[in-house]
Amino acid sequence: MLDPLDWKFHFQTNLRGYVDSVAMPLYSNIKPIVFTKRPDKKLSDPEYLKRFVGEYEHSGRALTIRLRGHVLLFEQKGQRPLELVPDRDDGFNLNRTRI
Numbered sequence: 001m002l003d004p005l006d007w008k009f010h011f012q013t014n015l016r017g018y019v020d021s022v023a024m025p026l027y028s029n030i031k032p033i034v035f036t037k038r039p040d041k042k043l044s045d046p047e048y049l050k051r052f053v054g055e056y057e058h059s060g061r062a063l064t065i066r067l068r069g070h071v072l073l074f075e076q077k078g079q080r081p082l083e084l085v086p087d088r089d090d091g092f093n094l095n096r097t098r099i
Contacts, residue, residue: 007024007026008024009022009023009024010023010024010032012034018087018088019037020037021037022034022035039086039087039088040086040088043086043087043090043092044070044071044086046067046069046070049067049072050067052065052067052072052090053065053066053067053072061076062076062077063075063076064076065084066081071084072092074094082094082095082096
């Protein structure tokens with residue numbers, strides 16, 4: 001293991017400039033260990049998520065946000081739902097894998 005005084009931290013950001021992870025080399029002979037930032041726990045709390053559920057309209061298209069367990073789903077008429085993955089600040093990203 002490297003001396004803690006020799007540790008270097010590499011913060012990795014996403015396209016919006018938010019830090020998503022930090023990588024640190026703990027051993028000189030292996031790849032750095034990556035620690036991924038987890039979303040705020042409230043974004044998986046069904047009671048909190050209920051506030052986002054509803055019918056919405058965008059550019060003349062109707063869409064529905066629905067809650068299944070502790071996950072929000074994005075639905076458009078005639079298409080299978082997409083899971084909304086928690087990000088930060090009440091933000092979510094679409095999981096492009098249809099469920």
